[in-house]
Amino acid sequence: MRYSYYPGCTLKTRAKELDRYARLSAAALGAELEELPEWQCCGAVYPMAKDEIATRLSAVRALMSARDLGTTLVTVCSACHNVLKRANEDLKADENFRTKVNNYVAPEVPYAGEAKVIHYLEMLRDEIGFDAVKEKVVNSFKGKKIAAYYGCLLLRPGKVMAFDDPENPRVIEDFIASIGATPVLYGQRNECCGAYVTLEDKAQAQKSARRILDSAKAAGAEMIVTACPLCMYNLTANAPEGAVPVKYFTELLAEALGVKEVQA
Amino acid sequence: MSGHVNLKDTVLEISGVNPRKCMQCGKCSGTCPAYGEMEYHPHQFVTMVDRGQIEKLMASPSLYRCLACMACLERCPRGVEPAKLVEAVRLLVIRQQGQNHMTGDDIPEKLDPELPQQAIVAALRKYGK
Numbered sequence: 001m002r003y004s005y006y007p008g009c010t011l012k013t014r015a016k017e018l019d020r021y022a023r024l025s026a027a028a029l030g031a032e033l034e035e036l037p038e039w040q041c042c043g044a045v046y047p048m049a050k051d052e053i054a055t056r057l058s059a060v061r062a063l064m065s066a067r068d069l070g071t072t073l074v075t076v077c078s079a080c081h082n083v084l085k086r087a088n089e090d091l092k093a094d095e096n097f098r099t100k101v102n103n104y105v106a107p108e109v110p111y112a113g114e115a116k117v118i119h120y121l122e123m124l125r126d127e128i129g130f131d132a133v134k135e136k137v138v139n140s141f142k143g144k145k146i147a148a149y150y151g152c153l154l155l156r157p158g159k160v161m162a163f164d165d166p167e168n169p170r171v172i173e174d175f176i177a178s179i180g181a182t183p184v185l186y187g188q189r190n191e192c193c194g195a196y197v198t199l200e201d202k203a204q205a206q207k208s209a210r211r212i213l214d215s216a217k218a219a220g221a222e223m224i225v226t227a228c229p230l231c232m233y234n235l236t237a238n239a240p241e242g243a244v245p246v247k248y249f250t251e252l253l254a255e256a257l258g259v260k261e262v263q264a
Numbered sequence: 265m266s267g268h269v270n271l272k273d274t275v276l277e278i279s280g281v282n283p284r285k286c287m288q289c290g291k292c293s294g295t296c297p298a299y300g301e302m303e304y305h306p307h308q309f310v311t312m313v314d315r316g317q318i319e320k321l322m323a324s325p326s327l328y329r330c331l332a333c334m335a336c337l338e339r340c341p342r343g344v345e346p347a348k349l350v351e352a353v354r355l356l357v358i359r360q361q362g363q364n365h366m367t368g369d370d371i372p373e374k375l376d377p378e379l380p381q382q383a384i385v386a387a388l389r390k391y392g393k
Contacts, residue, residue: 014380044385045332048351049278055389079382156334166338192297192333196386199366199374200328204301208331211297229380237378 001127004071005033006062008080009041015077015229021250022076022120024259029128029136033074036065042083045196053100059087060101066115072127076120076250078228082153082161085117089160119154119163120250121171121227130178138258140180146252147184147221147244148172149212151231152192166190172225175249179256186219188212193234206238213243225249271318271356279352283314285342292336292346302326306336306346313349318356327354328365328391358393366391 003026011019026033040058047055062084066073075081090097092113102110118126124133150169158166169190173183191212194205213235216224224246226232235246254260276282292306293299303326304312312321321327330350337345357363366387 008382009385010380010382014378041381041385043389044382045389047389048332048348049355050280051278077382079386152331152333152335156338158338192331192335194297195331195333196383196390197298197329197331198379199371199383199387200391201301204298204329207300208297230383230386233378233380233383237376 001030002032002034002071003074003123004066004069005035006039006042006066006073006075006080006084007035008075008077009044010229011077015232015248018076018227018229018248018250021248021254021260024262025250025253025257026120026123028254028257028259029124029133031123031128034069034071036062036069036073039065042080044079044083046083046086050094050097053097053104056087056090056097057101057105059083060091060105060111063088063091063113063115063117064105064107064111066117067111072116072118074118074120074123076227078119078151078153079230081117081119086157086160088113088115088117119227121154121175122163124175124178125171130174133175133178133253137179137256139256141176141252141256142180144181145184145220145222146176146181147186147216147219147224148176148189149193149216149224149226149231149235149246150190151226151228152190152195153228155190172249175253176225179252184216184219184221186215186221188215193228193231194238195230195234198234198238202238205234206240209234209238210240213239216244223247225252271322272313272316274356275313275318275349275352278355279345279348281313281345281348281352283310283344283349286310286314286344287342289341291339291341292344295335295339297333297335298329298331301329306350309349310344310346313353318353321353322357326350327357330354332390354390358391364392
């Protein structure tokens with residue numbers, strides 16, 4: 001199965017391993033990720049004001065590009081995923097926004113949200129299937145207690161993202177089980193890591209990180225997995241001492257599939 | 265801001281929020297991860313917008329504490345979407361000339377080797393224009 005792929009700025013820089021393991025694992029699972037020929041940073045945060053048009057355009061260009069390629073667009077970074085999916089839903093639902101975007105970008109074929117945007121985890125769940133993942137596992141994480149960290153961007157707003165139950169998600173737990181490990185549930189798994197506020201007030205971000213990490217530790221987690229480089233940063237760089245270690249889910253997937261050391 | 269602009273109308277227009285739907289149950293504030301950092305908590309924010317106390321909100325550091333995590337928006341039983349009001353009031357401030365809360369010049373001293381690019385882009389988007 002072929003997909004178009006939007007890595008985003010951070011997967012090309014600080015989170016190269018998140019990208020590398022995503023590509024290696026997809027190849028091992030028979031999914032071909034074709035990077036969009038030209039893409040710009042998604043903008044990192046979804047602009048909520050209705051009159052913000054220009055700040056949503058880079059996301060729109062990626063969506064148009066995926067539409068032109070005719071393949072489902074896969075993202076790995078939670079933030080890119082949030083921005084791309086919400087901008088795409090805006091194009092479907094908001095006629096004023098759609099008209100302005102098409103007038104400004106003037107694509108050969110007008111765009112009205114035809115691209116399909118999914119997260120890599122949705123690809124694993126809905127397209128490849130966790131049973132198929134399980135069959136390809138060569139290094140099982142059996143006996144390892146792993147906690148899923150969803151944060152906010154994968155899940156919310158639930159109606160727009162339509163990713164999983166926003167209050168009781170299970171896709172990452174199902175992923176954890178598929179690589180042989182035991183998922184650990186804890187209260188703070190879908191609360192915010194502190195996000196960009198780390199640049200405004202580091203102490204606030206440290207408080208958020210501590211709440212989450214303490215909650216996972218109290219539930220007996222030996223490791224936490226995330227999909228988001230900013231969550232990774234807050235849960236490691238802003239963590240208290242002795243906190244539960246955090247890994248990208250793609251790293252565990254690549255290790256489970258035995259492709260972690262493959263040189264792409 | 266100049267007196268001829270109705271600030272409340274602008275906030276309602278760009279946020280698309282109707283604060284009159286709020287029943288002051290406080291669930292948004294109860295679930296807000298930045299609650300302890302805010303001078304005006306999300307449910308108060310909604311009331312203050314409805315009362316037209318926009319200039320008070322514009323002067324508050326609470327505007328820069330919201331994480332845009334959408335917890336208040338997701339969990340509001342009335343679909344009020346407080347985060348959109350916070351964003352709209354913040355935009356009223358930073359869209360004014362010289363009122364960026366953070367600019368590119370502020371970034372170098374905040375950098376550390378692990379900081380992801382998305383954090384910088386996100387902060388500049390939220391705190392500046």
